[in-house]
Amino acid sequence: MQKIENHYLKAKKWLLGMRGNDGFLLKVLIYGLLIGIGFVYLFPLLHMGIYSIKSLDDILNPLVNWIPTQFYLGNYVKANQVLNFFPVLLETLYVTVLPSVAQTAVAAVVGYGLARFNFRGKNILFVLVLATFLIPPQVTLIPRYIFFKELDILGSLNAFMLPALSGQGINSAIFILIFYQFFRMLPKSLEEAAQIDGAGHLRIFFTIAIPMAVPAIIISFLFSFVWYWNETYLASIYFGKELTTLPLQLQKFVASYQKMFPAGMEGSVNQINEGIRMAGTLLSILPLLIVYFITQKWFVEGVDRTGITGE
Template structure:
């Protein structure tokens, strides 16, 4: 027979290793952490690769012995990338292009979502279906008619091509953001608005005094997603802005041509290499990374409460 003390020790070891009840064992935790580390590495590997290579000199790039640790911290790549991107000017324009329409779209999506959630009006379901259809229809279908309309109204080359659709609830992914606010406001207890009406509050006051404070996570997530999508929208920016405005992703697409004009072939140190391109890419995504790290807590909370799992 097994000694009772030994049996107790084995039972305790089994509980620690495999867990019992609601307590997870070491094996389960190890498997979960290994999966998380593996998935995290898949997403972080391109970013780490770009960051390391952006600090490599040309000698390190052609040296097969140098993989992850450069022989020296070579910052000339960033100096050239800053010049090619005209970083300070382009960054300010990118922030303007991304933030103004994002703010307009966030506000108008909240108003439209509140209207669909709290009011009944003629043909409400039809309007709701049409609103969803704007999200389902590919943007390539409406791109040319929209371009011609902006041309007729002499709006091409201005930020109004992004602002006006946002003010009308038709900005980038506008239907998705309206649905997010609709989901929040639909859950708002009607007794709160009834009590406010008894106190003499009108619809506008009920909106900004009762509805808006409860939808804080929705405002955060809608603004952040809208900001990121406008930041990365290089195709429509090139189509509507022409040479009047530019953004960092658009300048990154033109990086090779701009570099050739600024550093003509044949001049010393003018050869464009992978490290310089990586430096330009890091400069393009760095502001978004800063925004994410500053607003990470609210970002995760907003994603969790709105149900957005990936876009």
């Protein structure tokens, strides 16, 4: 009887867990849920990746689904020609990196000022800053366009740089809030000790606050970089034909392909197919994937330490 009871307790412990140890059923549930969620997020990338290396014969063959009969790179060759990938990539980095750096720097200064200084109208100013995030950009598009036209900065990077430098870049209010939360958590004893040693506010900001705010800087820059990269609505209006980005090139991918490879062109595929579209889409998001894989460690740490999840 004692042996049966011991076997029962062992089986119960193995299945359900005891004293903080996860049982087998709970592990199956957790890992199954994580695999399911991961598959939902990864399925579009897997679909694009597989179709991008399929030849036209594999695409037309209903028996070929997940495993192509050959590793075909011709789709990427044509997508590269249509997107003009490397020159446009450099132009895209120029359009996204500089405004992202400027926006992060300005958000750090504004967030530090709101967090560490008390002055009349501070709360009202803080509310107005956050209110800019609630106002849709379409509401201010026409007045801002007219203002930029009067300044003669349309068709240049200044159309992005001017709002970024004035704290009105794409979703700047979120980054100001991130820095505001982060700088509020810094102990005032550090500033008081620095002031006793004769340090001024600027020196405290650059030697104490900024080095400790590296996670907030990383998370703000990465989010800003992604948002400027994916911004096509404002970029198409402000830049016109003078500047372009990979997402803008992707929007007119089909028209550019048909113009570059006419239907009657000798030795070419008459019509664009799904494989070429998927290759072009992957090329346009490939830099973002590379940036994420390189910076994912600091990205996760930044999200955790800045409290961006609302904790």
